[in-house]
Amino acid sequence: TPDVAAYALWLGDDALVLAQQLGWWISRAPELEEDVALGNIGLDVLGHARSFLRYAGTADGRSEDDLAYWRDEPAFRCAWLFQAPNGHFGDTIARQLVASAFQLELYRRLAGSADPALAAIATKSVKEVAYHLDHATQWILRLAGGTELSRERIERSLTDVWPLVDELFRDEPVIDRLEGIAVRPSTLREPVLGRIQAILDAADLAMPQVAPSMAGGRRGMHSSRLGYLLAEMQVLARAHPGASW
Amino acid sequence: TPDVAAYALWLGDDALVLAQQLGWWISRAPELEEDVALGNIGLDVLGHARSFLRYAGTADGRSEDDLAYWRDEPAFRCAWLFQAPNGHFGDTIARQLVASAFQLELYRRLAGSADPALAAIATKSVKEVAYHLDHATQWILRLAGGTELSRERIERSLTDVWPLVDELFRDEPVIDRLEGIAVRPSTLREPVLGRIQAILDAADLAMPQVAPSMAGGRRGMHSSRLGYLLAEMQVLARAHPGASW
Amino acid sequence: QAAQAQFDRIIDADGRIEPRDWMPAAYRKTLVRQISQHAHSEIIGMQPEANWITRAPSLKRKSILMAKVQDEAGHGLYLYSAAQTLGIGREEMTDQLIAGRARYSSIFNYPTPTWADMGAIGWLVDGAAIANQVPLCRASYGPYGRAMVRICKEESFHQRQGFEILLELSQGTEAQHRMAQDAVDRWYWPSLMMFGPPDDESPNSAQSMAWNIKRFSNDELRQRFVGMLVPQAEVLGLTLPDPNLAWNDETGAYDMSEIDWTEFHEVLAGRGPCNAQRLQHRRQAHEDGAWVREAAHAYAATQATTEQVAA
């Protein structure tokens, strides 16, 4: 149904934009092991994006590439968190911590969805996301417990990304029409924040206390970053309409 | 003639790409005075670009916007120097030093071109470029004579941009067909490098000793940076073919 | 007391207070708050528009936009200078801004997702700013009033450019027209909120009016602004998103829907879409530039010493 497709777009766009950003790191990471690790995470996330987008496209016969390359910015449905810039490594890790904690709880619950396709994608993805969260956690511990500089930086990275956390837990009207199929975002607030809290506790970091952003990604109102990201991502495909690759 | 148009494209594309990069700085400069100064320089350079492109377009009826927004990367003719990334402020200043010294000598000579349109654009631009060079010079002096860190950085910025200097002085076949109209690039080497040498001497900096890049901008073979820059610059115009703004 | 009497005389005669004149502490404080807030607004206000400089759809528009955003940096400079005459340093104001302890106009916490926002900001946001600021050209504090004269002249130029952008879009392709209407829909109410809360909820206004810093009430200015927009919207062929907007012959003013202040207060409280982003952007520029400013200071100090030795 269009509602299920709309929901699959949320998850697909979140993952697509995150994968696009992670891909940038390959050849630029702090050490080769991280070129490999961030590349792996990016690949996993891109795989999730493709599954969700393919499924979303079945509603009206669009392919994953139609959806990724031929929609304009207002048609995207990703939350602002995933649009947060790569920044430095700490910024990327802070974003990844929240993203992975969110996706982990979301996919775990979605694995029990009444929609078998969504359930299947979620079931397949949940193990990978658990690894991503572990990767982010290890780095949170290292950066928080490393040098004075690294601790300062990761604290600030967390504070900077924090205004975008609240949007992840906001219900939109479409969710009401997907009882038993979608995971109600507001029900994820507690488990996701609980998980993050435990990690921050282990790193002896405080949960940032900052005002949330209104954001608006689920309604197609995006942060400044997305336009640039899409311009780059779509430029080649759009220069050759109708071509296959 | 097509040859004159081709030459006007060189100069127009150099200026366009430089202006596009300088525009990024507005709202991001180290101090408000520099938001204003880099903005002014960018505006001047954009003005030069528009003049050269308009003139280049008269050869086949294309407008400045046709040329700026609807050519693909291989049709651009800018030298690699102008494509060098903004980097940090020192990188931008190092690029600007070379660019302005080059354009100053070039425009001074071009003011005497047998082509009245080129001569007129050059005459109008030369005073502005002299100010740009002065601005870059002041910053070279400040950064070289400021702190240990700033000296280290500007030295490296100069070294990093240096491989791209040689291309500016390479003659291409089209130049042979424009005797008296174009300025032969090879004849600019001595005055431009002399000017830069004097500035570096005043700042007690050595001329970098590094191998030149083959580059290839005049033949449409560009550095990696240009594709990204064009994707961003052209994205909106291309999303609305035929629209006017 | 003699000083206070002298101050009062100048105010009563609608004259100008200059930096060296005595002034009440509260007057100074009010001015510092207002001028620095205004300066910060210019600086933060660069961001929503700078967002489109590299993507402007024609070279002419790119040039106009660069000039405009750069003008805003210039306005910030005048205003910081005016505030400095009251004894506060630019660094202190910058630190307050970056630390999130200073206010700036909430309107700049909205994103600018489309090019049409460049038009809507010029027409509506600059328009509202001018309506607010023209009376400030006669503000009793001299340096502020003089800065505003210069600023207002440029702002009205910016407003006309915004109008032109929207006109071009409105008369352009269908997609462009939609883009223009969408931007007007998004910016109309926030621009009306720029005049501040209704008069009966604006506690500081009375004192500012007595001091000749403020000349008209929030609601008066808002009403005047709407009166200006209505005929212009007709020319543009765009609709103002208020179904109740209508001229009322009886009151001699426009009837309008009640403003929903909930979102305004949310944004003011730091929960707008881009509050954090705006401060992060400013902080980043400031921190990235620290080594450059330090170098400039060190160099200036060395030069000064060298000149002294030479003298």
Added chain:
Amino acid sequence: QAAQAQFDRIIDADGRIEPRDWMPAAYRKTLVRQISQHAHSEIIGMQPEANWITRAPSLKRKSILMAKVQDEAGHGLYLYSAAQTLGIGREEMTDQLIAGRARYSSIFNYPTPTWADMGAIGWLVDGAAIANQVPLCRASYGPYGRAMVRICKEESFHQRQGFEILLELSQGTEAQHRMAQDAVDRWYWPSLMMFGPPDDESPNSAQSMAWNIKRFSNDELRQRFVGMLVPQAEVLGLTLPDPNLAWNDETGAYDMSEIDWTEFHEVLAGRGPCNAQRLQHRRQAHEDGAWVREAAHAYAATQATTEQVAA
């Protein structure tokens, strides 16, 4: 002397030298140079392709490309490990690379202006690399040979993907076909130069062959590579840019135009299009990441201490 004899016996029997075995200093030095050069090539070789990750024209291609570039990081890791068994640290090798004192394959100093370069690099550059590297799987130094086995397996996968990219382009739109041919035109000669100078100008080859590090001469490998390309080019529907390329029944080999080594030597001397850019990119990543590596070390040290104290 006994050690030397033992070493010679292993080499003569085409056996494997292992890290703990005695080896001649020159053998060790040759290997360190070759393996680290090879490792650096993998690392620098990530850049020309990483350039298209964010712009790959379909999600499938993006995924394949990300996996490929990431594989190259993995190859770099194996090879640095193999070099480390010879007593040189990764940091030392990295420092040499960034300082411009280490060699890597010159081919990566060319830019990748179009998507078709992803195909040409896979087909031609990886193809040449495989032709060079397959014999290295039997290199006399154990860790190197074993690393090469793993790498060659992945490389031949990459080559097939490159071939597929070109095939899709060649059979696609006219613009795509042109893009593919242009890329093959640009990469063909540089890929042939990857086998090194002609045999009569390759002074180090003889010793390397005696040590069973090198198995075939440069010209032999080049000839074999061209023999592989010709039928594949036909399948692709693309032309190899050598008008003199033809099978010669008499010599039982392909005739080809003489290679113009001028450009090769220019690139080798640091004057290729992207030499400086490649090192700047690597240096930037290394320096930007310094605080992260320091944090990781500091954290590991603290953890070790904590565990000791706990024990």
